Amino acid sequence: MKLEGERESSNIEDRRGMGVGGVGGGIGIGTIAIALIAWYFGIDPSVVLQGSQAIQQQQAPQSAPRDPNAPRDAGSVFVGRVLASTEDAWEDIFRKTGNAYRKPTLVLYEGATQTACGTGQAAMGPFYCPGDEKLxxxxAFFRQLKDRFKAPGDFAQAYVIAHEVGHHVQKLTGVMSKVDGARGGGKGAEGMLVRMELQADCYAGIWGHYASDFKKVLEPGDLEEAIAAAGAVGDDNLQKQTQGRVVPDSFTHGSSEQRVRWFKRGFDSGNPGACDTFAARAP
Structure with a gap:
């Protein structure tokens, strides 16, 4: 990706080196362990964490702001520029529909951190918390993406960020609340949870279309990097790695083929209307 000279988002909260901070009641070792297992099997850990905090609806304490004079590193610069490009894309899309886009915050942390959805753990991978509208x-996950999932490259990393931003878009458009209301019947290869995740993949493709068509930041091979990342984290691929067999009834994110197909649909069309995974007879 050609990000040199692109602006960085100001909506970055850098908690690295700060530790976990104050951990609110209602989440313990058992919940964290379940969430870790959930991530290992390809399940969105925020679902587990949100459930553990549903009764209390406790907001996470605010972290102290990062020293603006602290040395910048390549990782924070990269995510700042990628987040800025998602802001530009979705602000433009929302503006065309007569709506305002509310920007999310991206939190960088190490090991563990407190969120409005509970305690976030690095082993869970990246996630979006609707309670505080933060990614x-x-x-360190980007190293796992390269080494464990065999999906190297900066655009593969950008795809991960754009996917989580896609969940933020779903919150703003009311999709997330509808899925929460229907979660009882949401499991399986064609369930609501899978359709929500595939739509977030399609929204990541929408951002990729914008980055390629308007921002001109994509380079040869970038699209292939994102496709490799989407395929690597499909439920079928993860289940083969972890349990040696595929169980479609337990899918939460979609198969590798589905994730790649919906990402490409968003990338090729640039039209959010093409991302209605819920209307599709079979996602």
Missing amino acids: YIDL
């Missing part, structure tokens, strides 16, 4: 990423 949480431990940059």
Whole structure:
């Protein structure tokens, strides 16, 4: 990606080196363990964390702002520029529909951090918390993306960020609340949870279309990097790695083929209307 000279988002909260901070009641070792297992099997850990906090609806304490004079590193610069490009894309899209886009915050942390959805752990991978409208990423995940999932490259990393931003768009458009209301029947290869995740993949493709068509930041091979990342984290691929067999009834994010197909649909069309995974007979 050609991000040199692109602006950086100001909506970055850098908690690295700060530790977990105050951990609110209602989440313990058992919940964290379940969330870790959930991530290992390809399940969105925020679902587990949100459930543990549903009764209390407790907001996370605010972290102290990062020293603006502290040395910048390549990782924070990269995510700042990628987040800025998602802001530009979605602000333009929302503006065309007569709506205002509310920007999310991206939180960088190490190991563990407190969120409005509970305690976030690096082992869970990146996730979006609708309770505070923040994306949480431990940059060590990008090494896992390369080494464990065999999906290297900066555009593969950008795809991960754009996917989580896609969940934020779903919150703003009311999709997330509808899925929460229907979660009882949401499991399986064609369930609501899978359709929500595939729509976030399609929205990531929308951002990729914008980055390629308007921002001109894509380079040869970038699209292939994102496709490799989408395929690597499909439920079928993760289940083969972890349990040696595929169980479609337990899918939460979609198969590799589905994730790649919906990402490409968004990338090729640039039209959010093409991302209605819920209307599709089979996602």
